[in-house]
Amino acid sequence: MKPSNEMDLKLILSGVGGQGVLFATRIFSESALALGCDILGSETHGMSQRGGSVISHLKIGVYASPLIRHGTADVLISFDEDEVYRTLAFVRRGGLCFVNSSRGDFWDAGVEAYLARNEITAHSFGADKIALELGSPRSSNLALIGYAVSVPQLPFGHDEIKATIERITPSRFRVVNLEAFEAGYRREQ
Amino acid sequence: MDAFGCVRRCFAIGALAARNHLLGELRQEVLLGNEAIARGIVESGCHVVASYPGTPSSEILPAVVRFKKELGLATHVEWSINEKVAYEVALAASYTGKRGAVIMKQVGLNVAADPLMSSAYTGVKGGFVIICCDDPGPHSSQTEQDTRFFAMFAKVPALDPSSPREAKEMVKAAFELSEKHRMPVILRPAIRVSHARQNITFLPVQELERPADFEKDPGRWAATPPFRYILHKELNKKLASIEEEFEKSELNACDEGQDHTLGFIAGGTSYSVLTDTLRELGLDGRFPILKIGTPHPLPQKLVADFVAGCNQVLILEEPDAVIELQVLDKHKVLGRHNGVVPSAGELTPEVISQIVTAEMDKLGLELPPETDTRELATLVADLDLPVRRPRLCPGCxxxxxxxxxxxxxxxxxxxxxxxxxxxxxxxxxxxxxxxxxxxxxxxxxxxxxxxxxxxxxxxxxxxxxxxxxxxxxxxxxxxxxxxxxxxxxxxxxxxxxxxxxxxxxxxxxxxxxxxxxxxxxxxxxxxxxxxxxxxxxxxxxxxxxxxxxxxxxxxxxxxxxxxxxxxxxxxxxxxDPTPLQENPVRVAVTEECDGCQYCQLAFECPALVLNEALDRVVIDRRICVNCGVCIEACPKECIVEA
CATH class of the missing domain: 3.40.50.970 (Thiamin diphosphate (ThDP)-binding fold, Pyr/PP domains)
Known part of the structure; x- marks a missing residue:
């Protein structure tokens, strides 16, 4: 097995203000750091945070720039049904895409054909529903992360992500965040 | 050493940091570029730090406060009333021999231009560093101005970091340079450095015993015009000797390449983006790259030797053509003056890859196939996704x-x-x-x-x-x-x-x-x-x-x-959400609402949304903060207290 501190991954996370895009990015970057990897990322601040689109770039491995170029991201995790379309151009041929949606027929037909032509594996998962059932709509990001981690192609394991969530979540959200993550991991739609 | 007589660096600092981390010797943390800069300020033993907030610089001072508290330091920190005031408060600390730093966004330096110009002449005593964050794009500013031009204008040195890690190291280099030459020094991080996140190694804080000691020297600190002429000549001398120093400085470095049909000169974020892009295009190590960390004064000999060794040289920098302007012989240079590089907007990875691909095309080099995302743009445009413009918050x-x-x-x-x-x-x-x-x-x-x-x-x-x-x-x-x-x-x-x-x-x-x-x-x-x-x-x-x-x-x-x-x-x-939590006014829209949308246009609260099925406005409970002000926003009195 490839030693984990040689991980090489380009990850885009997208959504709108208030969905916890930056917290989700922290979970992956802190997990990578715990494995001994170098991380470099870029995030949105300032006026665009007032209800605008939020996009976060995360590069794990040896990189110089924090920005990911269109067509080169290995993975896209989007917490919003519109923002996923806006950020899909980042994903490379053969990449992975996760979107927070409970609609089985989520994708627009034209885009679905594009995904197939470029061998991009797209998963839609109703993370909002899980979070709502747990009585914590704001934990939806954790449920989607749980689902993404359950997919073998994502180079992060259940235990290391769980450990990071335990470590960096403020205490009052810890239990519900872990519950959302586990429910997502078990794919309880 | 390579053909151009400079050191190849390539992530040396990163490799060192990672090794130290694995050895468990030094603490490492994922920091925002601005927090890394703050760490650099604190590790440099800086005594007085003043700032006025502005994106993308705002997170630096709060991080200085954090490290000051963690380490129990006596650093004076202040949010000054504006950038000019902040500049002068930190400058006066330097008059006494202490180290001072002033932090602002690029347009803030317009406000502080007066003391910048004058203090370049008077010089400083303790290390004095101006940290001024640029915003190519612009993302959150009224201009895309280039702070390095201000450095040229004022005749002070500017350092340009390409990553958070390097920004932290450059803060220290800036203090040393400032103290050695008794000059204000500008550190110019662009937004993609300030708002990048990277794992950063914490180093010990330099302890500088500097009791305040203002030595009277009216010919300098209160210089009248005839003395200013002398100070100007002194400034020119300092600048020439700094340029000499930059010729051999490790802040500039050369990445070797065997193919000299094209060379790159790049600084700051553009250097980082170029490095990653060349690797993705399978061109890693092929062409020589001269990384400029000291865009002003430009080490002319280093640059001229580099240009002499290449058939053509492409200059990548942002937001403006500061290095390019200083290159004396431009006949081999590709850049903004001949339209190869766009003159407005951010040099994103997409823009830089387009520029590089076009040059490779001219050289007849075939690049590996890439994911073609062009058709996706049309497909997504056809979806008519709602535009998300920034808006005042509910309850604002x-x-x-x-x-x-x-x-x-x-x-x-x-x-x-x-x-x-x-x-x-x-x-x-x-x-x-x-x-x-x-x-x-x-x-x-x-x-x-x-x-x-x-x-x-x-x-x-x-x-x-x-x-x-x-x-x-x-x-x-x-x-x-x-x-x-x-x-x-x-x-x-x-x-x-x-x-x-x-x-x-x-x-x-x-x-x-x-x-x-x-x-x-x-x-x-x-x-x-x-x-x-x-x-x-x-x-x-x-x-x-x-x-x-x-x-x-x-x-x-x-x-x-x-x-x-x-x-x-x-x-x-x-x-402070407490007043609304204590006295919420829960509102509802009555069935008499005819969907005229006056409230949405004139009041524009994100929590007022049109329900097309009902053909009337409804309250989005997920974001409504129960301020009750919208009751006034319906001329037909259809928004009422529930």
């Missing part, structure tokens, strides 16, 4: 004030405004101008004079935030009163600098490190400017606030009247 007090102001004064009044969250009053058509910090008051004043000259009375209502008023509004108001201008000035006092991340203002009395300082009340300042009509009110009381606006308008027209100032006062809902 600015909205209530704007709504009342507009309902009284209408669309024919002129509404000069200013820099802050409330610029988003554009969406309510309550903002007609936004020039610079404090511009609301001066533009209102000048508009009045222009119309008054023609014997015309046009209602003018200016809006300005509390922090912006303190920053540059006070002299503007004194000037307007003195010159007998007449208009309404609404000071939107939400008790905090909200847009840039909740920094306390002088009106609150709270200091940068959370301690209580002396309060400077806005109302007292307005009174001291000679204003004869001053009223303060919570704009949530929309009807009462409207009555105030009417009275203010009358005062501005009556023979013995003048400028009327209204202070709209209520804390920012993000900063």
């Amino acid at each position: 007090m600015h909205r209530a004030a704007f709504f009342a102001m507009k309902r009284v004064l209408g669309s024919n009044a002129i509404y000069p405004s200013d820099i802050g969250c409330y610029t988003l009053g554009l969406n309510l058509k309550a903002v007609d101008t936004c020039l610079d910090m404090g511009g609301a008051v001066t533009i209102a004043s000048g508009l009045y004079q222009a119309y008054h000259q023609d014997g015309k009375d046009v209602p003018i209502a200016a809006t300005i935030g509390d922090s912006t008023f303190l920053h540059a509004g006070v002299p503007a108001l004194a000037n307007a009163v003195h010159n007998q201008a007449r208009f309404i000035l609404i000071i939107l006092d939400n008790s905090i600098t909200a847009m840039t991340g909740m920094q306390p203002t002088a009106d609150s009395g709270i200091l940068a490190d959370g301690r209580q300082g002396q309060r400077v009340a806005i109302k007292d300042l307005v009174r001291a400017c000679g204003v004869g009509f001053i009223e303060e009110m919570d704009p949530y009381r929309v009807r009462d606030f409207e009555a105030l606006v009417k009275r203010a308008r009358e005062y501005s027209r009556q023979p013995d009247g003048g400028i009327a100032v209204l202070i709209a006062k209520r804390p920012c809902v993000l900063y």
Whole structure:
């Protein structure tokens, strides 16, 4: 097995203000750091945070720039049904895409054909529903992360992500965040 | 050593940091670029740090406060009233032999240009570093100006980091350079350094025993014009010797390449983006790259030797052509002067890869196939996704004030405004101008004079935030009163600098490190400017606030009247949500709503949404904060308390 501190991954996370895009990015970057990897990322601040689109770039491995170029991201995790379309151009041929949606027929037909032509594996998962059932709509990001981690192609394991969530979540959200993550991991739609 | 006689670096600092981390010797943390810069300031033993907030620089000072507290240091930190003031407070520390740092965004240096130009002549004593963050794009600024041009203008050195890690190291280099040559030194991180995140190794803090010791030297610190001529000659000498030093500095480095048909010169973020892009295009190590960390003064010999060794040289830098302009012989140079590099906007990975691909095409080099995303742009455009423009938050007090102001004064009044969250009053058509910090008051004043000259009375209502008023509004108001201008000035006092991340203002009395300082009340300042009509009110009381606006308008027209100032006062809902939690006003839309959408246009609260199936407006409960102000926003009285 490839030693984990040689991980090489380009990850885009997208959504709108208030969905916890930056917290989700922290979970992956802190997990990578715990494995001994170098991380470099870029995030949105300032006026665009007032209800605008939020996009976060995360590069794990040896990189110089924090920005990911269109067509080169290995993975896209989007917490919003519109923002996923806006950020899909980042994903490379053969990449992975996760979107927070409970609609089985989520994708627009034209885009679905594009995904197939470029061998991009797209998963839609109703993370909002899980979070709502747990009585914590704001934990939806954790449920989607749980689902993404359950997919073998994502180079992060259940235990290391769980450990990071335990470590960096403020205490009052810890239990519900872990519950959302586990429910997502078990794919309880 | 390579063909150009300089060191190949390639992530040396990163590799070192990672090794130290694995050995468990030093603490490592994922930091924002701005936090890494703060760590660099603290590790450099800096004694006085002053700043005025502004994206993308705002996170530096709070991180200095964090490290100061963790380490129990006596560092003086302050949110100054504006950038000029911050500059001079930190500069004076340097007069005494201590280390000083001043932090601002790029347009902040316009405000601090006066002391910058002068202190370049006088020089400094203790290390003095100006950290000025650029915003190519721009993402959150009124211009894309390049701070490195200011360095040229003032004749001071500028360092340009390409990553958070390097930014931290460069802070230290900047202090040493400043102390050695007794010069102010500019560190210019661009937004993609300031708002990048990277794992950073913590190093021990340099302990500098520097008791304050101001040595009188009037020929320097109080130099008159004849002495200024001497200081100018001294400055030129310093700059020449710094250029000499930069020729051999490790802040500039060369990445070797075997193919000299093309070479790259790049600095800052553009260097990082170029490095990753070349690797992705399978060109890693093929072409030589000269990384410039010291764009001013440019090490001319290093650059000339590099250019001589290549058939052509492509220069990548942002936001402007500062290195390119300094290159004396441009016949081999590709860049902005010949349109190879765009002259506006950010050099994103997409832009840089397009430039590089076009050059490879000219060289006849075939590149590996890449994912073609062009068709996706059309497919996504066809989806007609809703545009997400920034908007004032639900419950924002600015909205209530704007709504009342507009309902009284209408669309024919002129509404000069200013820099802050409330610029988003554009969406309510309550903002007609936004020039610079404090511009609301001066533009209102000048508009009045222009119309008054023609014997015309046009209602003018200016809006300005509390922090912006303190920053540059006070002299503007004194000037307007003195010159007998007449208009309404609404000071939107939400008790905090909200847009840039909740920094306390002088009106609150709270200091940068959370301690209580002396309060400077806005109302007292307005009174001291000679204003004869001053009223303060919570704009949530929309009807009462409207009555105030009417009275203010009358005062501005009556023979013995003048400028009327209204202070709209209520804390920012993000900063202090408790008043709404304690007294929520839950609203509902009645079935009589006919979906006219007046409320959405005139009040523009994100929590008021049109339900197309019902053909009426409904409340989005997920984001409504129960402020109840929208009850006033329906002329048909269909929004009611539930």
